[in-house]
Amino acid sequence: MTEPTSEEIEFREYARRWLDENKPRDVPFRLALSPIEITSREQKDYLQAWQRRCYEARLVGPSYPREYGGWGMTAACQRIAQQELARARAPFLLNLVALNMAAPTIFLHGDEEQKRRFIPGCLSADEIWCQGFSEPGAGSDLANVQTFCERRGDVWIANGHKLWTSLGQFAKWMILLARTSKDDKYRGLTYFICPVEGAAGVTVRPLVKITGEAGFNEVLLEGVTIPDGLRLDRVGNGWTVAMTTLLHERGAAEGAGGGARAPQLIGQLIAHAKRMFRDGDCAADDPVTRDQLMKLAIRAHGIELHARRAGVPALCDHPLRLPLQSKVLASELDQDVARLGTDLAGALGELAALDPRAPEHGHWPLAYMNSYGFTIAAGTSEIQRNILGERVLGLEKSK
């Protein structure tokens, strides 16, 4: 581990102080905890303004070069900002797809003009982004996308159907994985930046989740014009670019879901257990519940320790062994925590958000249902286990 530089130490102190002074308190409505929980424009506007403030305070994009709208600090400052945001339990940054997927992908695969044009809006949340990867026939088997872009001179004409599009209802841009050739499954894919808001031929329709809420969408592309200048990297290189996006998406899930947030998650669960009753007695006194709580506390703390151990190569047998676990560990922990929170509330756990007696405004059952979004999205837990078995343990590919 390299010791933090004086810039990094100072930046952490500054970030902590700024968040302490500026973190929103007394929000007049229930804040969504992730993009798939945004159900009103009020929530969206609030979160967009919050990201803008964080950006102006240098807590977003600190490590990007200044010419791309960043703040030109060391790479570690990015992680420090994320850790401090999590530590302060600040609202999440709305432009999640832009920050975790679009910006790093454009930074690594885009040309100079694309980087200057698009990265600043990702950071400031002036332009919201969504992701156009999954389709009705391309879920876990992502390379099976059928959305087709046909070249006509300087432009491409896109036709297809994208699914599970978080933030699509607010998005100005979409990172789009599309087919430009039917000859080869993988090399027939190309990566585009596709206009969404106000673009002719684009229809965004809300999909209703099991919670009954909207929160993500399906996006129909019917003869949408994409200038060739919005193509990212070479024609036929889309799969490689998409892998960059997914690496950042899954890596980012560590900070968002598990690692940094884990201790707070368990603290909240224990506090909840102390308020609930089981067979008339305090739920936190029930020996079985106590055992379950400690099992999750041990997991949560272990996940947090992984982030520290991953920085010590001598204690990691395989460089990808811990990083590739982060998404599945974090999303399954979230699910287990939300389920136990619902379980130990007993019948109260089944009260919906509308009911005035619902504990914490119905947080637990909502969180439990929403948790399936994360064990399914960005590569299901089953796909993650295939990847771990194949890339880390070296077992034969399952297909």
Added chain:
Amino acid sequence: MTAQPADFGYGPEETLLREQAKKLLDEYASTTTLRKLVGKDPAAVYARGELPGYDQAVWRRCVELGWTALMVPEACGGVGAKMAGVAALVEEVGRHAFPSPLLATLICSAVLRNASSPAAKRWLGKIAEGTTMSLALTGQRGSWELDETEIVAERAGDAVALDGCAFFVQDAFKVDAFLVTARSADGICLVVLSKDTPGLVLGRDHVVDLTRDQGHLTLSGVRISEEDVVASSSHGRHVLRGAWPSVLTLVSADLVGASEWLLQTTVDYAKVRKQFDRSLGFFQAVKHPLVNAMMEIDLARSHLYHAACSVDVEPEHAEVPARMAKSAAGDAATFMAGRSVQLHGGIGFTWECDVHFFFKRCRHNQALYGDGVHQRKKLANLLIGSPSAGAKS
């Protein structure tokens, strides 16, 4: 926030200790050697009750390399190594399911170095020179509460008289001496008795684990002088409590090492064994449990290094990390060992397959000094608080 080093205190010296252990054990304590030692004849241990063997020549090399001196402070003639390094070495010991009095002796060092009496220092010096020792603190019901000893200490003039029994004494037939806890009027005291102490009788336990032996002590009319008391009854409990995180960390390290051997061995088998024209690992019914086991082992490993680092730099806060490590390591090992037998199929169920040596060592270790349920019960009291009055727990 903790003041712990980001690298868990795992530097070049610790890497060296691990490498040294790995080199020696790879050469002299392979599974082939282990099979010759304890696996030749199933009837020998299980039917005729013979002692499972260990290689005393290899053990002497370990002593020459200073393994017994590791946890002895430098002031007492030892190495005073960090737990970060000792845990790494013990991981390798577990990875080889190495039969030896090492773990028992390290555990005694951890207790003795926490007692400051001249007697404790004297015994630590002997351990540094190769004396081996095992802890005897458990009653016949196998409780891991620290004050459940069934041995009674009474003052008899200038001497202390010891009577009673201690059970579940690890590697009792390999060690030179025993660190015994005894109840007196005002607490728990600790004494060390060499194995030839008059009035001390050592009885055999027959355990499933082939890589260990176990015994019970009967003390009748044992007399020792006051100067030989390692910790007086006013300190004994405190000494044990302070050392307990080290004890749990050491056993967790052995568990993590053995689990990692089971994982690698089972993965190797899943790569070569073919069914339906495919290697076993192709099938998700095999692949996914192996990945799950790896994730459990990794959680245990991260907890292990954290526990070791806590013992080194903030021992007063080491109980939670150590109990988490023991819970995670015991449960991960049980899961891994079960999957190893199952995924090896028919051969995994036979004596011929090496998996059972590790399976049995893991099962033994997960029970010692408290299993996962026990650790979590203790953790709950620390992290949630004791159950409110009237509630049963």
